[in-house]
Amino acid sequence: MPEGQNSLVKEINLPSPEQKEFDKTVFPLILCPNNEIENKAVFESIAKVTEWIKTDKTVIEDQLLKHGAILFRDFPLECPSDFDSFVKAFNYGALPYVGGAAPRTLVVGDVYTSNEAPPDSLIPFHHEMAQVPNYPSVLFFYCDIPPTEGGQTPLVPSNLVYKKMVKLESEFVNTLKEKGVIYTRVLPNGDDPTSPIGRGWQSTYGTEDRVEAEKKALELVGSIEWQKDGCLKTVTRVLPAIREDPRTGKEMWFNSIIAVFRGWKDSRNSPETSITFGDGTPMNPRVMDTLENVLNELAIDFRWQKGDVVMLDNRQALHGRRSFVPPRRILAALCK
Ligand code: FE2
Numbered sequence: 001m002p003e004g005q006n007s008l009v010k011e012i013n014l015p016s017p018e019q020k021e022f023d024k025t026v027f028p029l030i031l032c033p034n035n036e037i038e039n040k041a042v043f044e045s046i047a048k049v050t051e052w053i054k055t056d057k058t059v060i061e062d063q064l065l066k067h068g069a070i071l072f073r074d075f076p077l078e079c080p081s082d083f084d085s086f087v088k089a090f091n092y093g094a095l096p097y098v099g100g101a102a103p104r105t106l107v108v109g110d111v112y113t114s115n116e117a118p119p120d121s122l123i124p125f126h127h128e129m130a131q132v133p134n135y136p137s138v139l140f141f142y143c144d145i146p147p148t149e150g151g152q153t154p155l156v157p158s159n160l161v162y163k164k165m166v167k168l169e170s171e172f173v174n175t176l177k178e179k180g181v182i183y184t185r186v187l188p189n190g191d192d193p194t195s196p197i198g199r200g201w202q203s204t205y206g207t208e209d210r211v212e213a214e215k216k217a218l219e220l221v222g223s224i225e226w227q228k229d230g231c232l233k234t235v236t237r238v239l240p241a242i243r244e245d246p247r248t249g250k251e252m253w254f255n256s257i258i259a260v261f262r263g264w265k266d267s268r269n270s271p272e273t274s275i276t277f278g279d280g281t282p283m284n285p286r287v288m289d290t291l292e293n294v295l296n297e298l299a300i301d302f303r304w305q306k307g308d309v310v311m312l313d314n315r316q317a318l319h320g321r322r323s324f325v326p327p328r329r330i331l332a333a334l335c336k
Contacts, residue, residue: 008042010034018302028069046082050089068316072309083142084109092335099132099220101197114332117196123321125295126259128314131183132220136334139312143304144329151324154299161253164294172287180238180278186268189230195266201232238278261288
């Protein structure tokens with residue numbers, strides 16, 4: 001247990017690949033109630049948990065900065081509104097999901113379903129909303145119904161991806177640093193639940209009005225173009241794909257390149273046009289294979305248990321979703 005940590009919780013360890021150690025730091029940190037101290041449950045209710053979070057917030061935040069992700073296990077979270085209380089105890093404020101691509105439904109408070117893409121499709125690694133200027137700093141995930149087969153939320157430390165890619169594909173990384181990236185996406189006219197990026201322009205921008213949608217879109221992207229069928233094509237400005245985290249000085253693989261290349265595939269979008277370098281030149285598919293291997297090699301794949309919460313530093317770690325056999329219900333909260 002790190003020094004200064006309130007003894008109400010203790011650290012536990014899981015075998016790889018559910019948890020790994022990188023540079024002498026475990027990823028993710030796993031915390032559970034320290035029920036041994038008084039031989040009884042230290043948190044008998046969610047109210048006790050939120051009290052602890054409020055008291056030890058900076059300790060938890062220091063741990064998040066150090067580890068990049070924390071899995072809270074065996075805390076008394078029974079339902080989505082307990083999860084909402086857990087998240088609200090940190091007092092970060094919810095980030096509206098404006099400009100995000102995934103179809104999501106509000107559950108309670110600031111809690112949404114995670115990406116509702118079909119169970120058999122895999123959601124590739126990404127930093128949440130890396131393609132829009134206002135991305136969440138912290139994400140929380142909650143396991144309401146654990147999957148019986150598959151359905152992990154794999155996590156990867158972004159700086160390690162960067163370092164590995166520099167070793168394996170230095171030319172690509174240099175071009176990426178020099179030119180940045182552009183994301184192009186055609187949003188359907190109304191939600192399309194058959195697509196992992198099927199969020200219609202109406203729910204993306206929270207309006208049915210085309211003029212208002214245009215205005216909101218142009219706050220997030222560089223240019224837009226209405227299609228004949230009522231769909232909306234958006235093209236971002238040139239965005240950096242590698243960013244230094246000012247808190248640590250570490251370079252992050254902060255982009256959605258692999259998510260776009262593998263996932264932005266539907267009747268309106270194709271990977272080759274959805275992601276390019278900042279000057280419009282295409283990316284080499286061979287490098288995408290290397291990148292995918294690097295991500296999977298570094299990934300941790302913990303198995304969800306009912307009531308688990310993952311707190312993820314969105315600037316330090318990428319996440320994805322494995323395919324699964326239903327049922328599975330993982331909820332999410334995005335914070336400023
Ligand atoms: Fe995500």
